[in-house]
Amino acid sequence: MSQGKPSIPKGTRDFNPEKMLRRNYIMNTIKKVYQVYGFLPLETPAMENLSVLTGKYGDEGDQLIFKILNSGDYLSKISENPLEVGAKKLTPLISEKALRYDLTVPFARYVAMNRHEITFPFRRYQIQPVWRADRPQKGRYREFYQCDADIVGTDSLVCEAEILCMLEQVFNELGINAYKVKLNNRKLLTAITEVCGHPGREVDLCVAIDKLDKIGQEEVVKELLLKGFSDSAIAKLNPIFDLQGSNTEKLAKIEAFVGGNSIGQAGIQELRDIFNHYTAFTGNSPDKFVDIDFTLARGLSYYTGAIIEVKALNVSIGSISGGGRYDNLTGVFGVPNLSGVGISFGIDRLYDVMEELDLFKNLYTDSTKVLICHFDTETLAEGQKLAYLLRSKGIYSEIYPETSKIKKQLSYADGKKIPFAIIIGSDEITTKQYTLKNLLSGTQESLTLEGIIKVIQS
Amino acid sequence: MSQGKPSIPKGTRDFNPEKMLRRNYIMNTIKKVYQVYGFLPLETPAMENLSVLTGKYGDEGDQLIFKILNSGDYLSKISENPLEVGAKKLTPLISEKALRYDLTVPFARYVAMNRHEITFPFRRYQIQPVWRADRPQKGRYREFYQCDADIVGTDSLVCEAEILCMLEQVFNELGINAYKVKLNNRKLLTAITEVCGHPGREVDLCVAIDKLDKIGQEEVVKELLLKGFSDSAIAKLNPIFDLQGSNTEKLAKIEAFVGGNSIGQAGIQELRDIFNHYTAFTGNSPDKFVDIDFTLARGLSYYTGAIIEVKALNVSIGSISGGGRYDNLTGVFGVPNLSGVGISFGIDRLYDVMEELDLFKNLYTDSTKVLICHFDTETLAEGQKLAYLLRSKGIYSEIYPETSKIKKQLSYADGKKIPFAIIIGSDEITTKQYTLKNLLSGTQESLTLEGIIKVIQS
Secondary structure (H helix, E strand, O other), X not given: OOOOOXXXXXXXXXXXXXXXXXXXXXXXXXXXXXXXXXXXXXXXXXXXXXXXXXXXXXXXXXXXXXXXXXXXXXXXXXXXXXXXXXXXXXXXXXXXXXXXXXXXXXXXXXXXXXXXXXXXXXXXXXXXXXXOOOOOEOOEOOEEEEEEEEEEXXXXXXXXXXXXXXXXXXXXXXXXXXXXXXXXXXXXXXHHHHHOOOOOOHHHHHHHHOOHHXXXXXXXXHHHHHOOOOHHXXXXXXXXXXXXXXXXXXXXXXXXXXXXXXXXXXXXXXXXXXXXXXXXXXXXXXXXXXXXXXXXXXXXXXXXXXXXXXXXXXXXXXXXXXXXXXXXXXHHHOOOOOOEEEEEEEHHHHHHHHHHOOOOOOOOOOOOOEEEEEOOHHHHHHHHHHHHHHHHOOOOEEEOOOOOOHHHHHHHHHHOOOOEEEEEOHHHHHHOOEEEEEXXXXXXXXXXXXXXXXXXXX | OOOOOOOOOOOOOOEOHHHHHHXXXXXXXXXXXXXXXXXEEOEOOOEEEHHXXXXXXXXXXXXXXXXXXXXXXXXXXXXXXXXHHOHHHHHHHHOOEEEOOOOHHHHHHHHHHHOOOOOOOEEEEEEEEEEOOOOOEOOEOOEEEEEEEEEEOOOOXXXXXXXXXXXXXXXXXXXXXXXXXXXXXXXXXXXHHHHOOOOOOHHHHHHHHOOHHHHHHHXXXXXXXHOOOOHHHHHHHHHHHOOOOOHHHHHHHHHHHHOOOHHHHHHHHHHHHHHHHHHHHHOOOHHHOEEEOOOOOOOOOOOOOEEEEEEEOOOOOOEEEEEEEEOOOOHHHOOOOOOEEEEEEEHHHHHHHHHHOOOOOOOOOOOOOEEEEEOOHHHHHHHHHHHHHHHHOOXXXXXXXXXXXXXXXXXXXXXXXXXXXXXXXXXXXXXXXXXXXXXXXXXXXXXXXXXXXXXXXX
C-alpha cells in the first residue's frame, strides 16, 4: 500500500542530526545560563483549551491559532447546517482545544492555577515549540521553538539587571561578540504622549514609532499625522527621534524633555536603577553593550516597565532576543497584581546568526568520536570488546556492524564526520597495539588502548 | 476581561519544576547512553500531513489521531451539508494535518524523503511528545514523550546486542537494578503456527498469546479455540506455554519443537547470535538479565525479527521499554527493503518506577545551590558582587531580589529546597568573611568566598 512521495506540512521542518546538534548546542547554552541564575524548568501541554488562548493575541492572533478538531463524532451536537453557521461560529462548536501560540499565556495560566503551591518570586524557564498559522516565508515558520525565562512576583529591578547579565553571558558563550542590547521603559513612552499633548494615545504612538527602524522618520511622521497627532505635537517629538550621545547624555536629555511629568521621572529612575544594579553585579558599566533607545516599543506588547531588544551587528538578521516587564501577567485569569519580567531568545535567528558568522565551525558536538573497523568475525569480536570499553569511559564510539570492505567502513565514518577510526587486523589482536587513523589529517599510528583514549580525549 | 478559573485539557499535564528536573534527569541519562552508542538526534514536526499518518495504526489508531482544523474559511470548498456528509467523510475535507501519533511513522517518512542524503546504517534518536485521543486514565495520557533510538540500513545482529548493552547501561545509571529483558523472535512465532498446523495464522496466535500474562493460559486456549485453532494444534502448543529453564535450555527445547522448520531454525540462530554478540561486547553472558520468552509478541507490531520488552521487577508497573527488528520500515512510503531495529523507553513509566523505588532521593538536580541574603542597599550590592562571581564559576546562585526580612528570604530558600544561604551583614563587607548557613543541617560557619565555593562544590 505504497502511497508515493510523502511530504511535510508547509512552514514546518525536519531537523536532521547536523542541525539538531547545532540547535541543541544553542539551547543547552541558554538553558545552562538560565539554570546558573536560578531559573527552573517548566513544561505545559502543546494543547490548551481554546478558551485559554482566544482573546489574548488580538483578532489577528486569534486567526493564527491552530485549532484541534474534537475527536469522535464532532458533528453530533450540531443541528443547523454548518455551511449556514459559517466557519467562524462553527469552530468553537467542533474544536475545544488548540495548539499553544506562545509560552507566555500558558505560563500565566499555569501561575494562575498553581499560585498557592508556587514559591514567589517564581523563576521559570520554558523551552518548547509554539505553532502559528502564519503564511510561511523565509525565516518565518508555522512551528518554532521559544526559549523564555521569567521572574514573577517581584517589582525589584535587580531582576532587569540580572537579565542584562544573562544576555551578556549567553552571547559570550555562543561566541557572538558584536551585538547591542536596546533598552527602553514603557513609562517613558507614556510620558512622551502626555508631554506632546496626546495623553492616552500611547498605542498609536508606539505602533508608529516602532517602525522607525524600518520606514524612517519621514514615514513615521506621516503616520502620526494620519492618526491625528498635531503638528505641534510632532514638532515636540523631534528630539526623541534623533536623540544622540551616551546613555548618560540620553537620560539627561529625556529628563529635560519630560520635565515635571511624574511617570516620565519614574521611568528615568528605573533605567538608572537598572544600570546601577548591573554595575553592582559586574563592577562594570553596561554602556559597552546596552544602548538606551526611547523609540523601542516592541509592537503592541503588554510591557509596562523595561523593554529590551537585542540586535546582532554585522549580519542581516533582525532581533535575536527580546523581553521586558509586565504588571499584570495573570489578571486575565482572575489573579491580579502579579508583576514580572522576562526574556526570550529566538533559536532560529540565533542559528542563522551563528551560521552567518561561521561560529559552528569548531564547536563541540555530541557526535561519534571513533569508528572501529574490522575485517572478519575474529576482528569484529575484538572490536566489540574495545567498543564496550571505550563506551564505558563515556567516549562516543561505534563499531561498524557488518563485515565489509574497509573502504566502505571508512566511507561511513566520512559521511558521519567521525574524526577517528581504529582499524583492527588479526595481528592487532595478539599485539594489543591498534592502528588509530586520524581521518581529518590522514595520519595514523599504532597505539595501545590507553594511548588511543588519550589521543581521542585530547 | 477576567474569565474565571482556567484549566488544561483532560489527559494532558503541566510539569512543574520538581517534576521537570526528574524527567530531565531520566531523559538526559537515556540521551547520553544513546549518544555514547553513536546515535544522533532527529526532530520532526508535531504536525504531519494527515495522509502520512492515516492507515498506519489500524482503524482504531486512525480514530485516535488528533486532527488539526484547516485555518481560514475551511468550509469554503464544501457544497454539501456537512451533517449529511458525516464527520468521518468530512474530516479529510476540513483537516489536512494531524498531530504525530508516534515517532516511528514520522521517522520512516523522514528516511524515505531523505534517503539520498543519509549515511547508512543510520543511527538516530528522537525524544519528542506524541498525541493520542485515547480515553485518559491512570498512567495513560493524551500527550506523552516517546524516547526512541533506531538503526536502519543493516541486518547485522550486532545492533540487537548493542541494544541489550544500552538497556543495561540505562537502568544501571538510573539505579533500577531489578528488571528483566524479555526477548523473542518473530520468526519463532511464525514457525510455531506452521508446526502446529495453522500456517499464516500468526496474527491470531500473537493476539491470543500476547494476553498470556494478563488472562492466563486457560483463557488464551479458549480464545484460540474460538478463532478456529484445532484441539491438536493447541495440544502441540502446550510446551510453548510453560517452557521453563535457562535460556540455553529454552533454546534447546524450542529447537526440538520446530524440528526441520527452516524459519524456526533461522529464528533460533538469530537468538544465539545476539547472545554471542552480547558476550563479545561485554565478556559476560546476558543470562543474568535477559529471559527468552517465546510468548512475547508485543501486540500486532511490525516486528519481523527480535522482539524486546523490559519489565521492572518488584513494582506494580508494566513494561518500561520495548522494541524489536522490522524488515520494511519505509515500504509504505515507496522505499522497500530497509531493515532496522529500534528501542523505546517509556518516560512516564520510568518516572513512576523511580518514584516507587525512591530513586529520586539523592540525585543531582539542576537547581539553585545557594541563596544570598542581605539586609539593606549596601549589603544587597555586596551580595550582587558575590552572586556574579559564583555564577561566573558555574555555581547555580540566586540573590533575593528585594530587601526583606531574613526570615522571608530563608523561607524562599526553603520553598525552593535551596541547600545553602550566604547571609551578608555590614560587618561581612569589611571582613570579607561571610556567614554560610547549611539549610539542611541548620549549622553555619564564617568563611571567605573561596571557602564557601569549596563547601558548596563538595
